[in-house]
Amino acid sequence: MFWTIIIAGLFLAGLIFRQKFRSEDRQEEAGEDAGLAIVEFGRAFPEEAIRAVVTTRDRRTVFLRLHDGKAGCMQAHGHHYACHLIEPxxxxxxxxxxxxxxxxxxxxxxxxxxxxxxxxxxxxxxSLWLLGSFMPGAANLNAQPAG
Incomplete structure (x- = not known):
């Protein structure tokens, strides 16, 4: 009887650890690395050169600084990314x-x-990347002359 309880306890502990590691693997899959984001963005917008990449804390969204002052944003949806070129x-x-x-x-x-x-x-x-994607003259449309 004693050995049956020990074996059942070990089996239960094994199942718990297995479930824990599976959930961690799913979290890692949900937030893919920035390298895959760069490849996917390059596929969606081949004419845009990427200068810098910042990933959110949960690794599900990637913001990209592009060569001409524009910005890009990508959100992970499972194993796919939704790419967005942020226009001014x-x-x-x-x-x-x-x-x-x-x-x-x-x-x-x-x-x-x-x-x-x-x-x-x-x-x-x-925020500076995104503010840089604003139209330069748009901020001065409602400006009052000083003096």
Whole structure:
């Protein structure tokens, strides 16, 4: 009887550890690495050169700085990415905390939301990329002359 309880306990412990490792593998698959994001973005927009890449904390969204001042955004949906080239004037960025940005896209085909980054530096960098994709003259349309 004693050995039966020990064997059943070991079997149960094995099942628990197996389930734990499976859930960790699924989390890693959900957030693919930035290398795959670069390849997929290059496939979607072959004429755009990528200068820098920042991944969100959950590794499900990747923001890309492009060569001509534009920005790109990719969101993981399972094993696929939804790629978006951010055109000037089509994004609204606001702070949602020290490491978080609330981003809204004017193009309803791409989902906006609140994105959390590893640190404040990455959040600030992405916000500058996105602000750089604004039309330069759009900020001065409602400006009043000083004096």
């Amino acid at each position: 004037g089509t994004v609204r960025v606001s702070s949602a905390g020290p490491k978080r940005l609330a981003i809204q896209f004017a193009n309803a085909a791409f989902e906006g939301g609140t994105y959390e980054f590893s640190d404040e530096k990455e959040a600030a960098e992405v």
